[in-house]
Amino acid sequence: NAGVTQTPKFQVLKTGQSMTLQCAQDMNHEYMSWYRQDPGMGLRLIHYSVGAGITDQGEVPNGYNVSRSTTEDFPLRLLSAAPSQTSVYFCASSPDPDRAGTGELFFGEGSRLTVL
Amino acid sequence: SQQGEEDPQALSIQEGENATMNCSYKTSINNLQWYRQNSGRGLVHLILIRSNEREKHSGRLRVTLDTSKKSSSLLITASRAADTASYFCAPYTGGFKTIFGAGTRLFVKA
Numbered sequence: 001n002a003g004v005t006q007t008p009k010f011q012v013l014k015t016g017q018s019m020t021l022q023c024a025q026d027m028n029h030e031y032m033s034w035y036r037q038d039p040g041m042g043l044r045l046i047h048y049s050v051g052a053g054i055t056d057q058g059e060v061p062n063g064y065n066v067s068r069s070t071t072e073d074f075p076l077r078l079l080s081a082a083p084s085q086t087s088v089y090f091c092a093s094s095p096d097p098d099r100a101g102t103g104e105l106f107f108g109e110g111s112r113l114t115v116l
Numbered sequence: 117s118q119q120g121e122e123d124p125q126a127l128s129i130q131e132g133e134n135a136t137m138n139c140s141y142k143t144s145i146n147n148l149q150w151y152r153q154n155s156g157r158g159l160v161h162l163i164l165i166r167s168n169e170r171e172k173h174s175g176r177l178r179v180t181l182d183t184s185k186k187s188s189s190l191l192i193t194a195s196r197a198a199d200t201a202s203y204f205c206a207p208y209t210g211g212f213k214t215i216f217g218a219g220t221r222l223f224v225k226a
Contacts (some may be wrong), residue, residue, distance in 0.1 A: 004158075031212060042204060042216040043159070050212055058213060090158055102147055103208035107158035 002026050006091050006108035013081045013115045021076040021111045023091030029106070031094040032074040033058070034066065036087040037110075043090060049074055081115045088112050118143055119215040120188075120205035126221045135192040137220040139205030140185075148181055148188050149206045153219070159204065162190075197226045 007022045025032065033048035035058075045058030049068040063085060065077040074093075078085060089112075092105040120139045129135050139148070147166045151159040165172045165181045165188065172179045178191040192199055202219040 033212075033214075035216075040218070042218045045213055045215060048212055056212070059215070088156075092159075102149075102164055103206075103210070103214060104149060104161050104164060105151075105159070105206075105214060107160070109158045110156070 004091055004093055004106050004108035006089075006111050008111060009109070010112050011114070013078075013113065015082060015115060017081050018077070018079050019081065019113075020078075021089055021091075021113070023074045023076065023108060024072050025074075025091075025093040025106070026072065027093060027095075027106065028071060029093035029095055030071065032068065033092050033094075033105075034064070034074070034076045035090045035092065036060065036085075037090060038087050046076065046089075078113075081113075083115045086113060086115045118145075118207055118209060119217050120148070120207045121217045122203065122205055122220040124220060125218065126223070128223045128225065129195055131195060131197055131224055131226050133195055133224075135195050135199065135222055135224070137190050137203055137222070139188045139190070139207070139217075141188075141205075141207035142186060143207075143209060145183070145207045146210050147208050148179075149208060150177075150179060150188075150190050151204045151206060151216075153202045153204065155201070162203075192222075195222075195224045197224050200224045 004025045034046040035043035047066040049055045091108045123138045150162045204219040
């Protein structure tokens with residue numbers, strides 16, 4: 001039972017470089033989301049998706065792009081990394097709330113990103 | 117969507133003691149969820165309490181919900197060193213944005 005899988009677990013980038021954080025889930029969940037967590041703080045929602053082809057912004061979307069071409073995958077792209085994007089990124093998924101989902105989120109183990 | 121606010125920010129207790137942490141929120145909810153995060157790991161769902169429930173148990177966890185006060189509490193009985201973690205509440209109002217607060221950091225001393 002893989003659940004939510006994030007890759008890579010660790011990444012170091014230089015300012016201005018681009019990269020993609022991968023997220024895949026095998027639970028057939030319609031809803032997927034990305035959070036970032038900075039030291040000593042809670043999680044802030046970056047982007048989310050309610051199904052293939054549908055994405056929307058969360059609390060802190062600037063500097064990040066997402067797409068959802070399949071139910072399983074929800075990659076997060078940093079087009080031009082900045083030191084302020086140094087953080088731990090978490091992907092989460094959930095069954096569709098509109099189908100009597102409870103909103104329970106299933107999290108990946110995180111991707112730790114450092115931007116120099 | 118709305119954010120839950122956990123209190124206290126940090127809690128340090130001895131093994132075997134009970135740990136209580138609180139959550140307040142602002143608007144009506146469908147349910148309220150508690151999550152645990154071990155250091156450096158993803159959040160794990162602990163327990164969900166629906167808006168029409170007042171108390172729920174799961175093992176050593178007891179959650180209460182007071183919708184009139186818009187508050188919830190999580191009680192961990194007979195704490196163990198392995199309970200050391202951050203705990204987050206998530207008031208769920210439907211929709212697609214679950215917003216987390218800063219959490220309560222629990223440290224259980226062996």
